[in-house]
Amino acid sequence: MKKIVLTTALLAGVLAQAGGFRVSLQGVKQLAMAHTSAHAEDASVTFFNPAGMSFIPAKLSIAAGGFGAKSSVTYQNLSTLESFDTDNPLGTPLYAAVAYKVLDNVSVGFNFSTPFGSTIEWPSDWSGREIVQRLELKAFYFQPMVSFKLAPWASVGGSYIYAKGSVNWDKAVTQLGGSLNLTDDKASGSGFGLGFYFQPNDKLDVSIAYRSPIDMEADKGVVSFNISPALYPSLGLDASGKDSFKATLPLVDEYTIGATYKITPKWMISGDFNYSGWDQYNKLTLDFANAPIGNQPTDPTVLVSPKNFKSTQTWRVGTQYQINDMFAARAGYYYDESPYTDENFQAETPSFDSNVVTAGVGINLMKGFGVDIAGGIAFPKSRLVNNSNTDFYGQAKAKAYYFGLGLSYNAF
Numbered sequence: 001m002k003k004i005v006l007t008t009a010l011l012a013g014v015l016a017q018a019g020g021f022r023v024s025l026q027g028v029k030q031l032a033m034a035h036t037s038a039h040a041e042d043a044s045v046t047f048f049n050p051a052g053m054s055f056i057p058a059k060l061s062i063a064a065g066g067f068g069a070k071s072s073v074t075y076q077n078l079s080t081l082e083s084f085d086t087d088n089p090l091g092t093p094l095y096a097a098v099a100y101k102v103l104d105n106v107s108v109g110f111n112f113s114t115p116f117g118s119t120i121e122w123p124s125d126w127s128g129r130e131i132v133q134r135l136e137l138k139a140f141y142f143q144p145m146v147s148f149k150l151a152p153w154a155s156v157g158g159s160y161i162y163a164k165g166s167v168n169w170d171k172a173v174t175q176l177g178g179s180l181n182l183t184d185d186k187a188s189g190s191g192f193g194l195g196f197y198f199q200p201n202d203k204l205d206v207s208i209a210y211r212s213p214i215d216m217e218a219d220k221g222v223v224s225f226n227i228s229p230a231l232y233p234s235l236g237l238d239a240s241g242k243d244s245f246k247a248t249l250p251l252v253d254e255y256t257i258g259a260t261y262k263i264t265p266k267w268m269i270s271g272d273f274n275y276s277g278w279d280q281y282n283k284l285t286l287d288f289a290n291a292p293i294g295n296q297p298t299d300p301t302v303l304v305s306p307k308n309f310k311s312t313q314t315w316r317v318g319t320q321y322q323i324n325d326m327f328a329a330r331a332g333y334y335y336d337e338s339p340y341t342d343e344n345f346q347a348e349t350p351s352f353d354s355n356v357v358t359a360g361v362g363i364n365l366m367k368g369f370g371v372d373i374a375g376g377i378a379f380p381k382s383r384l385v386n387n388s389n390t391d392f393y394g395q396a397k398a399k400a401y402y403f404g405l406g407l408s409y410n411a412f
Contacts, residue, residue: 024336025067025093026113028406032360032374033318034332036270038207038258040197042370042408043097046111048256049195049209050145050157053099053107058368058410064096065372065406073120073350075385077127077394084126089119105149111159113141120348129172131390132348133179136168143193153200159193163214163251169348178227182245187221189214189251205260213280214251221245223291236290243291247284252277258316265322270332272316278309278339306389308344312337318358328362330374338383345385345396352380352398360404372406 024035027044037048043061045052069091076083099109116139124133140163147157166185173180195209225232225241237243258272284305292300318332338351360374378400385394 023069023091023093023115023117025069025402025404026095026115027063028065028067028360028372028374028404029330029362029408031067031376031402031404032330032332032358032362032372033270033320034272034316034334034356034358036258036260036272036316036318036332037209037256038197038205038260038270038272040199040205042410043099043109043111044095044406044408046097046099046109046143046145046159047095047113047115047141048258049197049207050109050143050159050193051147051155051195051197051209052207053109053145053147053157054105054149054155055197055199055205056099056101056107056410058412059101060411061099061408062097063406063408065094065404067091067093067402067404069093069118069400069402071118071378071398071400073396073398075126075128075347075394075396079393080127082127084123084128087121087123089121091118093117107147107149107157109145109147111141111143111145113143114139115141116165118349120350122347124172128347128390128392130174131392132169132171134168134170135348137165137349138167139163139165145193147197153198155197157195157197161191161193161211161214163189163191163216165189165216173225173227176225176227176231178225180226181224182221183224184218184221187216187218187249189216189249191251203262207256207258209256209258211254211256213253213277216249216251218245218247218249221247223288235292244289246287249284250281252280267321268319270316270318270320272314272334274312274314274316276312276314276339279311281307281309281339283307306344307340307346309339310341312339320362326364328364330358330360330362332358334358336378342384342386343388345383345387345392347385347390347392350396350398352383352396354378354380354400368410368412370408370410372408373404374406375401375403377401 026047040052040055044063095113097111119136145159165187191212191214198206260270286303288301294303296302316334336354358376363371380398382397
């Protein structure tokens with residue numbers, strides 16, 4: 001039987017932190033200002049830097065919000081001129097955070113967020129159907145944390161990160177006259193966050209944060225074949241046409257440096273620099289229990305997919321103007337860099353170099369309540385697809401937009 005090569009990025013959207021993989025939607029206020037991080041007005045700072053809790057002006061702070069994220073990708077084969085469009089559903093990332101000052105110099109907090117995950121759905125008959133037809137990725141971050149104020153102007157904080165992920169992926173296997181589905185809803189891993197936050201004066205905030213690598217362990221994956229039962233014995237499948245697989249999926253580290261400066265009492269400007277060490281992610285190995293669907297001559301149950309990612313840099317700039325005591329206007333811009341070249345384009349989790357424009361408004365209500373509204377539009381650059389590993393060539397274009405609503409409460 002001809003060997004089946006399943007070159008893919010299983011769970012890559014759960015693990016990645018840059019370009020089209022990273023869902024930069026962890027604070028509505030932050031999104032409005034290009035997702036910059038040096039803002040300690042409420043508990044939403046906890047995802048970006050646990051040390052920022054020490055400078056939240058309230059004793060108790062609660063923040064929560066949700067987003068809508070809509071994207072679409074168009075692929076065209078330049079030889080046949082066939083064109084295919086994705087039909088992706090609306091993504092709905094969420095976040096919730098709480099911070100509490102136990103003592104004047106000690107704060108504790110908790111942050112829940114969905115920083116990675118998306119769903120991409122291609123037509124069932126598109127030319128890349130043996131790579132992917134539908135891929136749904138989800139990830140959940142749970143972060144307890146603590147922050148210590150070292151001085152009136154400086155703090156340090158740390159967090160423990162527990163990550164939980166899932167994948168549901170459909171693709172065609174025409175050589176077997178059918179399709180297969182790979183599922184894992186028990187992938188998990190852990191890591192940590194570390195940060196320093198500074199307020200040397202009442203005009204300047206500086207945030208320095210690090211998020212560690214996380215190895216997502218997928219030990220209980222299931223691959224289900226929708227093929228003729230007569231082929232089950234030759235593939236080592238059970239009576240229901242299933243096999244199992246294992247994989248270790250690396251989530252690389254991330255560094256962020258941010259600053260916010262108050263030019264006037266009403267006008268501030270913020271900037272961030274993010275670095276993600278994606279050069280560590282050069283391949284993905286899937287180990288099937290029985291099915292000989294790998295690509296290794298010495299072990300046909302092992303599939304190695306080259307990735308050859310590169311480290312990425314993201315520059316962000318945002319601004320806020322306090323119109324009056326109730327309303328604040330916000331805007332921002334950032335350049336998002338894809339973690340791979342055209343030669344390593346991934347149809348399962350497509351990524352593009354993008355210019356992103358954001359805007360929003362903050363509304364201060366009575367008794368410590370606040371409402372934040374934000375939106376963003378991405379302008380991805382088209383790219384040539386030239387992946388010889390998957391025999392996938394052509395041109396890809398994309399578009400995306402985001403919107404969000406957040407609530408906050410500060411008890412002084």
